[in-house]
Amino acid sequence: MTGDPNREKILSAIRAKLGVRGDEAGRRGLARTRIDRAPAGIIPARAQEDRAALIRRFTAALEAQGATVERLKKRSEAPEVIASLLRGLNMPLQLRMGSDPLLESMPWDTTPIELKFGAAEGSDFTSISWARCAAAETGTLFLASGPDNPSTLNFLPEMHIVMIAAEDIVGPYEEAWGRIRQLHGRGKMPRTVNLVSGPSRTADIEQTIIMGAHGPKKLVVFIASR
Amino acid sequence: MEQTSHAFKESAAAALVDEQLQRALGNVRRGFVAKRAKAREALPEFDALKRQAREIKDHTLANLDLYLEEYERKVLESGGHVHWAATAAEACAIVLKICQDVGAKSVTKGKSMIAEEIGLNGALEAAGLEVVETDLGEYIIQIRGEGPSHIIAPAIHLTREQIEADFRRVHADLPADRRISEPAELVAEARVMLRAKFLAADVGVTGANFLIAETGSSVIVTNEGNGDLTQLLPRVHVVVASIEKMTPTLEDASAILRVLARSATGQEMSTYTTFSTGPRREGDPDGPEAYHVVLLDNGRTEMLGSEFHEMLRCIRCGACMNHCPIYNAVGGHAYGWVYPGPMGAVLTPQLTGVHNAGHLPNASTFCGRCETVCPMEIPLTKLMRHWREREFEQGESPWQARAIVRVWAFLAKRPELYHWMMQLGPRVLALLGRKRGHFTSLPFAGGWTKHRDLPAPQGPTFQALWHLEAIRREDAAREAMMGAPQ
Numbered sequence: 222m223t224g225d226p227n228r229e230k231i232l233s234a235i236r237a238k239l240g241v242r243g244d245e246a247g248r249r250g251l252a253r254t255r256i257d258r259a260p261a262g263i264i265p266a267r268a269q270e271d272r273a274a275l276i277r278r279f280t281a282a283l284e285a286q287g288a289t290v291e292r293l294k295k296r297s298e299a300p301e302v303i304a305s306l307l308r309g310l311n312m313p314l315q316l317r318m319g320s321d322p323l324l325e326s327m328p329w330d331t332t333p334i335e336l337k338f339g340a341a342e343g344s345d346f347t348s349i350s351w352a353r354c355a356a357a358e359t360g361t362l363f364l365a366s367g368p369d370n371p372s373t374l375n376f377l378p379e380m381h382i383v384m385i386a387a388e389d390i391v392g393p394y395e396e397a398w399g400r401i402r403q404l405h406g407r408g409k410m411p412r413t414v415n416l417v418s419g420p421s422r423t424a425d426i427e428q429t430i431i432m433g434a435h436g437p438k439k440l441v442v443f444i445a446s447r
Numbered sequence: 448m449e450q451t452s453h454a455f456k457e458s459a460a461a462a463l464v465d466e467q468l469q470r471a472l473g474n475v476r477r478g479f480v481a482k483r484a485k486a487r488e489a490l491p492e493f494d495a496l497k498r499q500a501r502e503i504k505d506h507t508l509a510n511l512d513l514y515l516e517e518y519e520r521k522v523l524e525s526g527g528h529v530h531w532a533a534t535a536a537e538a539c540a541i542v543l544k545i546c547q548d549v550g551a552k553s554v555t556k557g558k559s560m561i562a563e564e565i566g567l568n569g570a571l572e573a574a575g576l577e578v579v580e581t582d583l584g585e586y587i588i589q590i591r592g593e594g595p596s597h598i599i600a601p602a603i604h605l606t607r608e609q610i611e612a613d614f615r616r617v618h619a620d621l622p623a624d625r626r627i628s629e630p631a632e633l634v635a636e637a638r639v640m641l642r643a644k645f646l647a648a649d650v651g652v653t654g655a656n657f658l659i660a661e662t663g664s665s666v667i668v669t670n671e672g673n674g675d676l677t678q679l680l681p682r683v684h685v686v687v688a689s690i691e692k693m694t695p696t697l698e699d700a701s702a703i704l705r706v707l708a709r710s711a712t713g714q715e716m717s718t719y720t721t722f723s724t725g726p727r728r729e730g731d732p733d734g735p736e737a738y739h740v741v742l743l744d745n746g747r748t749e750m751l752g753s754e755f756h757e758m759l760r761c762i763r764c765g766a767c768m769n770h771c772p773i774y775n776a777v778g779g780h781a782y783g784w785v786y787p788g789p790m791g792a793v794l795t796p797q798l799t800g801v802h803n804a805g806h807l808p809n810a811s812t813f814c815g816r817c818e819t820v821c822p823m824e825i826p827l828t829k830l831m832r833h834w835r836e837r838e839f840e841q842g843e844s845p846w847q848a849r850a851i852v853r854v855w856a857f858l859a860k861r862p863e864l865y866h867w868m869m870q871l872g873p874r875v876l877a878l879l880g881r882k883r884g885h886f887t888s889l890p891f892a893g894g895w896t897k898h899r900d901l902p903a904p905q906g907p908t909f910q911a912l913w914h915l916e917a918i919r920r921e922d923a924a925r926e927a928m929m930g931a932p933q
Contacts, residue, residue: 227531228519231690234748235512243512252513252695255506256661259696262499265492265705282715319732340733343646359716366734373733376675394701408521410662412728413679416720421672424712425584425602426610426630427471428478434583434634435641436672436719 256408261395268358268392275357276444279390282360286419287432288440296384296445297328303382304332306441307347310380317341317348317378321369323447324351324384341373348374349382354389354400359418362442363397365404366413375415381437383417386447448566448594452783452795452804459810462777471606472778475597479769482713483820489715496705501824503699504760508751514660514693515742521663525725527738538743539570542652542685545739546576549683551649557667557674558582559654560598560763561687561743563785564798567652579644581673583637590617596779598786599711599765604778607633641673651677651735655688656762657703658740661696663724665740668707670718678723684735686723689743691759697722703762706822711764746798754833758793760823767817767827773810782807789817793830801834805843808834866910873904880904 236243267278280290293299307314317337318324329336341348350370352362362383366372375381391397394416405411421436432438451458462468487493507514519529532538546554554576556562568578568589580589584602588595590613595601602610611627614636627633653674657666665686667674678684694700708714727734750759768774768788779787784804786794792807808831817827838844839852858865880886880903888896895901907915 225531227533227537230533231531231742231744231748232512232515234744235515235690235751238748238751238753239509239511240752241512248510249513252510252517252660255695256517259661259698261698262503262702263492263495265490265496267490286714286718343642361716361720366731367728368730368732371731371733372675372679376672376679394704395698398697398701408661410525410664410722410724412525412724412726412731412734414664414722415675416716416722417718418714418716418720419718421670422718423583423634423671424478425582425587425600425671426605426633427607428474428600428603429630431631431634433638434671434673435581435638435645435676 259398261393264393264395265358268356268396270357270392272387272390275392276387276390279355279357279360280444282357283419283440283442284360286360287422288360288419288442290442290444292387293443293445296323296447299384299443299445300327300329300332300334302443303349304334306382307334310439312380313346315346316382317345317374319350319368319370319374321351324349340371341377343377345378347380347382348378349384350374352383352385352389353404353414354391354397355385356394356397356416357390357392358394361394361397362415362417363401364415364417365401365411366415367411372413372415375417376421376436378437379433380439380441381417381420382441382443384443384445387444388447390444448563448569448785450784450799450803452799452807455781455783455806455810458781458783459777462781467606467609468604468778471604472775475603475769475775479600479711479713479765483710483766483769484713486709486713486715490705490709493706493709496702497822497824500703500706500762500822501760503694503702504762504823507693507695507699508691508756508759511690511693511751514695515690518658518660518663518693519742521660522725522738522740523663525663525738527663527725527740530739530741532741532743532745535565535743535745538565538687538741538745539567541741542567542687543571543574543576545683545685546571546650547574549649549737551576551683553577553579553644553648554650554652555579555581555644555648555677555681556585557651557653557669557677558585558601559652559687560595560785561654561689562652563595564689565687565743565745567687579641579648581641581645581671581677582669583634583671583673586637586641587613590614594780594785596787597765597768598763598788598790604780645676645680648677648681650683650685651679651681652685652687653678655686655692655740656707657694657700658688658692659694659697659700659722662722664722665724666700666720666722668704668717668720670712670714672719675719675721678721679734682735683737683739684723684726686738686740687743688740689745690747691761707762707764710766710820710822750797755793755797755830757825758790758797758830760825761790761794762823763790764822766820766822770816770820772812772814772816777810782810789827789831790825793825793827793834796834796837801837801841801843805834805838805841808832808838870908870911873908877904877906
């Protein structure tokens with residue numbers, strides 16, 4: 222907090238060691254511009270391919286990390302597909318979700334799935350979220366917190382289902398941040414942005430990779446259109 | 448944690464004959480080293496990205512005061528609190544006060560090297576709080592009462608048999624006849640035991656891989672998801688981060704992320720990278736009600752602008768130790784404090800004093816693999832050499848070493864005497880070893896001849912041969928010139 226004696230102590234120690242004052246217009250301008258413009262640096266070639274290639278890369282990268290990816294013809298297919306997925310895995314026909322209209326408006330009543338709304342509880346088996354966007358370069362989903370898609374859904378249940386619109390799959394992280402800025406404003410962030418690139422895993426015991434350390438053991442991604 | 452860096456030699460000797468440790472260390476080579484090489488190969492831009500990551504951090508450090516101010520402003524704007532701590536003790540006191548102010552009883556923790564550095568667990572436990580490490584590796588070493596032996600894989604020094612024994616000892620309420628000999632079974636048991644702790648915690652403490660000035664966000668990078676449950680479920684989230692974690696923008700953090708996981712575990716991207724900004728917003732059904740950041744100096748400003756300035760670029764990926772022949776031979780505990788391997792050899796003397804850790808920069812073959820693989824291009828061998836110089840200047844190195852260096856320096860300044868001496872040695876050895884052709888023991892080289900014989904020199908030295916060859920070549924050139932048609 223301003224007025225904290227340690228704050229002044231640390232900041233003046235930094236300035237003394239760097240040989241600067243802190244009020245130099247040039248330095249301030251440089252830092253300001255960098256923050257305001259947020260220039261992108263080197264973008265790997267793999268993140269600049271055409272859309273079809275990006276979707277293939279997105280799929281392959283997630284699958285390499287142990288996730289399942291499936292393309293749906295239309296969003297409304299999801300409830301039926303999810304119901305048979307749950308049956309196939311012998312999991313309870315229950316699903317936790319937030320209040321995202323894209324999810325709520327799907328034809329759930331054609332299936333026997335029991336829906337629960339709001340933040341996840343420790344006992345939930347399966348949750349579903351709608352991702353804001355995704356970066357194909359490493360198969361990374363960008364999930365933003367809020368009542369529509371509470372963050373606990375990404376971590377507490379055994380299985381996490383994520384829906385993403387094909388048109389929201391971009392190449393590099395930088396473009397994904399561009400989408401987040403468009404929605405929330407420059408310099409503003411949702412409380413939590415989770416970049417998810419696979420199911421939970423650990424290699425802490427003898428470097429052996431085991432899925433489902435603390436978060437979801439399974440990550441299932443459906444690509445649909447919005 | 449109690450520092451034992453001064454006893455590196457003794458600890459290393461013990462580590463070398465520890466069969467279980469040696470078996471566990473084999474996993475470093477098989478795992479990290481091979482996976483990193485593969486990840487680097489799969490990204491043609493990797494070396495260019497390294498250079499860029501370095502530039503970003505250099506720019507940030509040169510303007511650290513300004514980015515810290517902007518970062519603080521953004522955290523406050525998002526409803527969070529910022530605390531500044533000059534020392535480890537101050538940081539612990541701040542975190543303890545936050546816990547006490549909300550009447551906390553239990554604290555969960557994500558993996559944080561800064562928390563290890565400041566001894567946070569001890570400070571909170573001394574005040575009667577229950578502290579639970581939630582990263583699997585950290586949980587294992589916590590129940591063993593050990594410090595981490597690696598900055599990203601804290602329990603890499605252990606085998607599954609050791610971990611099974613610890614789980615049976617600590618999880619005494621579970622049936623004794625359960626099967627937990629496989630890693631998957633051990634992970635499943637830890638998941639159940641820790642799930643209850645996550646849900647019951649009052650305060651969650653995490654570190655930060657980055658602090659973003661543009662947005663006031665703190666970033667954690669994990670694979671297990673434990674850090675997220677730590678910061679998402681309790682009423683209060685406390686971030687403890689040292690000031691050099693600062694990064695200007697989301698773009699800058701993304702650029703560094705491209706080299707972080709690849710260098711660390713060989714993943715293209717860690718499973719979870721989480722950007723947290725302030726406390727729960729209006730309408731949010733989950734998330735912490737309060738968000739605190741403790742900005743820690745603890746020796747960082749001291750390094751700024753000094754010969755160790757470049758060490759502040761470190762992003763704690765662990766590549767330097769994974770590729771270090773010394774680390775691979777003795778493991779992390781021999782280094783005797785929080786940070787092992789080459790980065791630890793540079794950082795530990797800075798943070799705990801040359802007197803306590805001056806030995807560590809000597810635990811290097813100076814092969815330079817560490818700086819070749821460092822994604823931030825930190826000249827680790829140069830920095831270790833600076834410490835060796837300081838150790839020498841401050842009279843901390845042993846008298847034998849100092850005497851030898853003095854004699855060598857005397858000779859090195861007198862080239863003719865030096866060459867004469869250098870020729871004398873092999874001649875004497877050749878004379879003495881004429882009969883058998885090798886030596887089984889030699890004065891001052893017992894450590895060497897204990898394991899192998901030294902062949903006796905045969906004929907003139909390399910320098911002498913080189914000299915002769917040069918003369919021969921000159922003669923040949925002259926002849927060729929003279930024989931050539933005019």
